[in-house]
Amino acid sequence: MKGRTTIVIAHRPGTIALADTVILLDGGRAIAVGTHEGLLANNERYRQVLAAWEVRESDGDDDEVTL
Secondary structure: OOOOOOOOOOOOHHHHOOOOOEEEEEOOEEEEEEOHHHHHHHOHHHHHHHHHHHHHHHHOOOOOOOO
């Protein structure tokens, strides 16, 4: 996807980590913008979302995660 702008809507951390820029949405509003690494280091809400995904994956639960 080099040389163009692509918007990807994703929930899986592996997909999100590949993006140059991540926009964290909450209630339809952008609440944080940065790289995966930067948000992971500096944004508690982003860490909570990823932690909830990891718990869901380890449980094998495909239901919606609500934070």
